[in-house]
Amino acid sequence: MNARGEPIIEVRGLVNRFGDHVVHDGLDLELYRGEILGVVGGSGTGKSVLLRSIIGLQRPAAGTVRLFGEDLHALPPHQRARLERRCGVLFQNGALFSSLTVIENIALPLIEHAGLSRADAEYLAGVKLALAGLPAEAGDRYPSELSGGMIKRAALARALALDPALLFLDEPTAGLDPISAAAFDQLLLTLRAAFGLTVFMVTHDLDTLYTTCDRVAVLSRKRVLVAGPLDTVAATDDAWVQEYFHGPRGRAAQSAARST
Amino acid sequence: MTVNGGRSASAEANATAATSPGRLSLERTERGLVLAVSGHWTLPHFAALRRAVDQLKQEPPPAALDFAGLADLDTAGAALLAALLGRERLRALSATAPGLSGERRALLLAVGEAPTETAARPARRENTIIELLARIGRAMETVWRQIVTLLGFMGLVLATLLRTLPRPRRWRLTSLVSQIEQTGLNAVPIVALLTFMVGAVVAFLGATVLNNFGASIYTVDLVAYSFMREFGVLLTAIMLAGRTASAFTAQLGSMKANQELDALRVQGLDPIEMLVLPRILALMITLPMLTFLAVLCGLIGGGAVAVLSLDIPTTRFFDIVSEVPLRHYLVGLSKAPFFAFLIGLIGCLEGFKAGASAESVGNHTTSSVVQSIFVVILLDALAAMFFMEMGW
Numbered sequence: 001m002n003a004r005g006e007p008i009i010e011v012r013g014l015v016n017r018f019g020d021h022v023v024h025d026g027l028d029l030e031l032y033r034g035e036i037l038g039v040v041g042g043s044g045t046g047k048s049v050l051l052r053s054i055i056g057l058q059r060p061a062a063g064t065v066r067l068f069g070e071d072l073h074a075l076p077p078h079q080r081a082r083l084e085r086r087c088g089v090l091f092q093n094g095a096l097f098s099s100l101t102v103i104e105n106i107a108l109p110l111i112e113h114a115g116l117s118r119a120d121a122e123y124l125a126g127v128k129l130a131l132a133g134l135p136a137e138a139g140d141r142y143p144s145e146l147s148g149g150m151i152k153r154a155a156l157a158r159a160l161a162l163d164p165a166l167l168f169l170d171e172p173t174a175g176l177d178p179i180s181a182a183a184f185d186q187l188l189l190t191l192r193a194a195f196g197l198t199v200f201m202v203t204h205d206l207d208t209l210y211t212t213c214d215r216v217a218v219l220s221r222k223r224v225l226v227a228g229p230l231d232t233v234a235a236t237d238d239a240w241v242q243e244y245f246h247g248p249r250g251r252a253a254q255s256a257a258r259s260t
Numbered sequence: 261m262t263v264n265g266g267r268s269a270s271a272e273a274n275a276t277a278a279t280s281p282g283r284l285s286l287e288r289t290e291r292g293l294v295l296a297v298s299g300h301w302t303l304p305h306f307a308a309l310r311r312a313v314d315q316l317k318q319e320p321p322p323a324a325l326d327f328a329g330l331a332d333l334d335t336a337g338a339a340l341l342a343a344l345l346g347r348e349r350l351r352a353l354s355a356t357a358p359g360l361s362g363e364r365r366a367l368l369l370a371v372g373e374a375p376t377e378t379a380a381r382p383a384r385r386e387n388t389i390i391e392l393l394a395r396i397g398r399a400m401e402t403v404w405r406q407i408v409t410l411l412g413f414m415g416l417v418l419a420t421l422l423r424t425l426p427r428p429r430r431w432r433l434t435s436l437v438s439q440i441e442q443t444g445l446n447a448v449p450i451v452a453l454l455t456f457m458v459g460a461v462v463a464f465l466g467a468t469v470l471n472n473f474g475a476s477i478y479t480v481d482l483v484a485y486s487f488m489r490e491f492g493v494l495l496t497a498i499m500l501a502g503r504t505a506s507a508f509t510a511q512l513g514s515m516k517a518n519q520e521l522d523a524l525r526v527q528g529l530d531p532i533e534m535l536v537l538p539r540i541l542a543l544m545i546t547l548p549m550l551t552f553l554a555v556l557c558g559l560i561g562g563g564a565v566a567v568l569s570l571d572i573p574t575t576r577f578f579d580i581v582s583e584v585p586l587r588h589y590l591v592g593l594s595k596a597p598f599f600a601f602l603i604g605l606i607g608c609l610e611g612f613k614a615g616a617s618a619e620s621v622g623n624h625t626t627s628s629v630v631q632s633i634f635v636v637i638l639l640d641a642l643a644a645m646f647f648m649e650m651g652w
């Protein structure tokens with residue numbers, strides 16, 4: 001699975017720094033249509049900062065980020081909004097609007113962007129909610145009344161509200177029990193098969209990596225150390241990569257993935 | 261029979277898509293009724309598509325599906341088709357339907373499998389008067405509970421204070437000093453500026469009224485008495501209620517939202533002793549000090565107006581001020597620790613009452629400011645009556 005046509009995301013020579021602290025220094029990365037890319041790296045290697053740079057929340061100090069072939073920061077606001085509508089983002093802690101119920105959270109982009117009536121939007125929101133695997137009763141609850149796993153699913157439903165072509169996930173399975181995490185992996189595969197989603201996923205979960213990802217990118221030393229199919233990446237001669245993929249947890253996840 | 265969704269009413273649809281909404285047509289063939297789905301079944305056309313689907317709901321269910329003319333399909337369109345056909349029929353018919361790619365079939369099935377019956381919400385409409393009475397009743401009950409909770413919390417804080425007092429090792433001096441800096445020292449500029457201006461305003465007011473009686477010299481008395489007895493402490497307390505009570509609530513509320521209070525408790529540490537006592541004590545120390553500053557600045561403000569605008573000599577001004585009996589100043593100052601205690605108490609209590617969400621912290625911050633200002637003014641009114649009866 002290598003270069004197929006134009007990449008959806010193209011990061012070239014990205015530099016991010018906070019004061020004197022350089023997070024990224026000349027980082028390159030591509031994401032192609034229809035693939036699920038897992039981004040891994042130790043704590044503080046700037047995985048979340050990379051995600052924020054790609055979706056335009058963080059202005060890079062240097063380098064370019066092209067989303068669907070266009071530079072977000074160079075676009076006028078209305079074109080930028082049009083591009084952002086094609087992206088769904090699942091933030092690490094859900095980031096659901098706490099003053100709205102779950103259904104209202106999901107219906108908001110449908111009302112604001114697709115111009116649906118409130119009843120239509122809430123009906124469709126109910127469909128997304130069910131797609132994300134939440135019971136209908138959860139729709140009338142407020143985010144503060146939900147468990148961690150339900151918040152993740154509700155946030156996923158909101159990210160999928162506008163049928164985005166590109167989905168960003170920041171640690172989607174962190175804080176979930178293994179059963180919910182496995183269900184989340186399956187959900188992701190189903191959605192990818194159904195919608196032809198392209199997914200950019202920051203994760204630490206080895207099982208998720210083995211189950212869902214087509215390609216894996218390893219962030220290390222302020223750039224992408226290696227990106228490619230799992231086997232290629234796991235064979236890379238680097239202390240951190242070896243420790244990560246061939247440590248006790250890595251082996252367990254690998255054998256679990258092989259046996260299924 | 262053909263049902264066309266027609267022109268989409270939504271402006272958004274016209275702006276984003278030059279495409280036309282999808283069509284549904286039911287045809288009688290040798291295979292029985294065939295439902296032909298064609299065109300764009302996407303979100304921008306949702307309203308039109310739903311009308312088309314609604315019109316077909318009355319018709320008998322089709323025996324086969326035909327997707328040959330289908331141009332585009334997303335979850336919105338799939339949800340409508342799934343709602344029209346039902347889960348079982350969708351699964352059975354889509355397997356043999358021409359023109360349906362594997363991906364789109366997966367999408368249809370994924371959406372169809374999702375149970376979508378929305379929970380029927382009980383829409384109870386009650387009599388307006390009964391609803392009004394119920395609201396009043398609920399509000400009264402809330403007020404009553406607030407009072408009980410506040411009194412309970414007051415007891416808890418006092419008990420903790422008495423337990424801590426004989427053990428100097430458990431006095432949180434660092435925390436206390438830091439709180440004094442935040443609530444006291446950092447509030448000096450705003451308190452000084454505001455009371456200076458109010459002093460000047462009172463002097464102008466006095467000059468305007470008293471001039472009619474040729475008694476503008478009494479302007480100085482007006483400023484001196486009012487600031488020593490009432491305005492100095494009241495203005496400072498209201499300012500700290502806005503500035504400090506809100507800060508206490510926000511600090512403790514976000515700690516609670518972040519489970520930091522729980523973390524303290526499970527480590528066997530008492531949040532009242534560690535967080536509440538230093539804050540309340542710091543406020544009880546700083547409010548009298550700030551009151552002194554407020555009285556001083558109010559007098560300076562009034563004095564500036566008297567000297568510069570009313571041509572009262574500076575020495576005369578000082579003579580009048582020094583003739584004001586000291587007890588007026590003490591009466592004013594004696595209220596400061598009580599105000600401080602209540603402001604700190606309400607600020608901390610509201611912080612503890614905050615829930616897990618950021619919104620709840622915001623609501624309780626608002627509530628703590630309103631409550632503490634209300635309590636300060638109420639107590640001041642009661643104190644004024646008391647001191648008047650006592651002849652102090």
